[in-house]
Amino acid sequence: MSTDSQSSAKGKNEILNRHNDAAANVVPETVQLYIGGQWMESASGETFETRDPTTGQTLATPQAGNSTDIDRAVDAAWKVYDETWSGYSPADRQQILNTIADRVDENAEDFATLETLDNGKPISEARIDMKLVADHFRYFAGATRINEGMTLPSDDRRHVQTLREPFGVVGQIIPWNFPLLMAAWKLAPALAVGNAVVLKPAEETPLTVLKLMHEIDDVLPDGVVNVVTGFGTEAGEPLTAHEGIRKVAFTGSTEVGREVMKNAAENITNITLELGGKSPLIVYPDADLDRAVQTTITAIFFNTGECCCAGSRLFLHAEIKDEFLTKLAKAAENLTVDDPLLESTQLGPKVTEEQVTRTMDYIDEARKAGAEFVTGGERPDDEALAEGCFVTPTLIDNIDHDNRAVQEEIFGPVQEVFEWTDYNEMIDLANDVDYGLAAGVITSDLTEAHRAARDLEAGNIWINQYNDFPAGQPFGGYKQSGIGRETAFEAVEHYTQTKTINMALD
Numbered sequence: 001m002s003t004d005s006q007s008s009a010k011g012k013n014e015i016l017n018r019h020n021d022a023a024a025n026v027v028p029e030t031v032q033l034y035i036g037g038q039w040m041e042s043a044s045g046e047t048f049e050t051r052d053p054t055t056g057q058t059l060a061t062p063q064a065g066n067s068t069d070i071d072r073a074v075d076a077a078w079k080v081y082d083e084t085w086s087g088y089s090p091a092d093r094q095q096i097l098n099t100i101a102d103r104v105d106e107n108a109e110d111f112a113t114l115e116t117l118d119n120g121k122p123i124s125e126a127r128i129d130m131k132l133v134a135d136h137f138r139y140f141a142g143a144t145r146i147n148e149g150m151t152l153p154s155d156d157r158r159h160v161q162t163l164r165e166p167f168g169v170v171g172q173i174i175p176w177n178f179p180l181l182m183a184a185w186k187l188a189p190a191l192a193v194g195n196a197v198v199l200k201p202a203e204e205t206p207l208t209v210l211k212l213m214h215e216i217d218d219v220l221p222d223g224v225v226n227v228v229t230g231f232g233t234e235a236g237e238p239l240t241a242h243e244g245i246r247k248v249a250f251t252g253s254t255e256v257g258r259e260v261m262k263n264a265a266e267n268i269t270n271i272t273l274e275l276g277g278k279s280p281l282i283v284y285p286d287a288d289l290d291r292a293v294q295t296t297i298t299a300i301f302f303n304t305g306e307c308c309c310a311g312s313r314l315f316l317h318a319e320i321k322d323e324f325l326t327k328l329a330k331a332a333e334n335l336t337v338d339d340p341l342l343e344s345t346q347l348g349p350k351v352t353e354e355q356v357t358r359t360m361d362y363i364d365e366a367r368k369a370g371a372e373f374v375t376g377g378e379r380p381d382d383e384a385l386a387e388g389c390f391v392t393p394t395l396i397d398n399i400d401h402d403n404r405a406v407q408e409e410i411f412g413p414v415q416e417v418f419e420w421t422d423y424n425e426m427i428d429l430a431n432d433v434d435y436g437l438a439a440g441v442i443t444s445d446l447t448e449a450h451r452a453a454r455d456l457e458a459g460n461i462w463i464n465q466y467n468d469f470p471a472g473q474p475f476g477g478y479k480q481s482g483i484g485r486e487t488a489f490e491a492v493e494h495y496t497q498t499k500t501i502n503m504a505l506d
């Protein structure tokens with residue numbers, strides 16, 4: 001055996017041992033469906049495997065729920081809603097949400113480790129997620145107290161007022177890229193205003209949501225949150241078309257969002273959709289280039305590029321393009337691509353081998369079209385990472401803006417670069433995609449920054465930074481990136497319906 005292969009075998013074994021030890025500590029013993037406060041098997045008895053994308057090993061075997069399980073969960077949710085939950089005061093709900101936040105904080109390191117094992121994100125980024133999860137529950141704990149109706153101006157014949165009432169039972173479907181954070185974005189506002197919930201996690205990453213239910217089992221009345229794990233068509237679709245579900249909140253791809261919308265139409269069910277993106281990041285010639293390079297690295301490589309709002313189309317002004325791209329390529333090549341459980345790792349594996357194939361298909365398409373690969377576009381050649389779903393940080397130049405790799409969401413560590421000189425042409429191109437989730441502007445000229453912010457068709461604009469989403473700041477998309485806003489008070493409005501009460505005074 002050569003020295004190289006000995007050291008790679010050693011590296012591979014080290015990773016395997018580290019992951020096995022971590023999994024033994026943090027994977028919940030019970031990964032069944034959580035319905036009416038009970039852990040149970042799926043009606044069909046079927047299960048599926050969730051794998052560690054770093055090692056390829058099976059982490060756990062959760063239940064594959066189906067429409068019967070969704071029926072059970074909806075019944076359990078209505079039962080507790082009708083019997084007790086709808087009578088809880090805002091103060092009671094505030095206390096509950098604050099306790100959930102405390103439990104997340106108390107177990108933050110275990111949650112972060114489990115998220116890294118199940119999703120592959122670097123542990124340093126998983127820790128950021130957990131801080132945001134706790135903060136979202138605290139933000140919406142506060143919101144329980146200000147879900148106010150109005151007394152309306154009227155004449156002396158009538159007294160008119162409005163109430164903001166919960167829907168009753170709501171369905172929530174989440175993706176795999178920020179598993180626990182997406183659950184928090186949905187659960188916290190829904191519970192804050194008194195809904196009961198049936199939640200379906202992504203089949204790729206169900207474990208942190210199941211762990212959350214273990215940690216808060218004694219905090220919530222049985223049935224207020226029900227978790228049905230399983231696949232999209234078997235467990236997700238019945239939830240979106242269920243007549244007992246009064247509102248559906250979905251986060252995922254635009255393609256599935258379209259299906260959700262059609263199914264929700266069956267019962268005219270209220271929906272919010274948080275969908276995909278293909279966001280532009282614009283760099284002006286007056287930018288501080290070193291800082292702009294760091295912002296660009298965050299924009300595209302944070303969470304391994306598996307970020308709905310990733311700044312995946314980079315618009316560089318002609319005056320700085322060459323210098324900027326040289327610096328950016330160097331910074332991308334210097335990113336540490338390694339075992340995500342290591343503190344030093346900056347880019348982990350993608351979530352599944354299927355997602356690697358999807359990313360590599362886009363890369364191949366760009367290559368065939370004659371695009372120039374400034375860096376990356378491959379799987380790493382480190383043998384120790386061979387079992388993992390890794391893709392190197394990739395920058396693509398000289399690609400047509402109509403190419404499928406530019407128009408569609410790759411959802412990986414891949415950024416396409418464009419040169420601009422004329423402002424209006426650049427803005428037209430920046431807006432020339434079906435999506436409108438986010439955009440970034442990097443310049444020291446604040447007038448220009450505000451002009452671009454107004455002209456960009458996107459729900460979230462970052463100026464001189466990227467990927468910053470604290471609780472309290474509305475997040476959501478224009479165009480095919482979605483309907484509605486999360487992470488802020490608007491979400492409270494989305495989880496309530498207005499009742500008008502008009503009383504005669506004569």
Ligand code: NAD
Pocket residue numbers: 173174175176177178182200201202203230231232233235236237240251252253254256257259260273274275276277307308309409411437476477481482
């Ligand atoms: P996906 O659309 O494939 O799946 C999302 C969820 O929908 C999963 O739980 C899946 O099981 C379920 N599902 C699949 N088919 C379904 C159906 N027919 N009916 C009901 N549910 C169904 O998305 P994904 O690959 O898990 O996640 C990546 C996508 O999520 C990306 O497009 C990303 O941009 C998007 N996303 C958006 C936001 C946002 O806030 N806008 C945030 C995170 C992720």
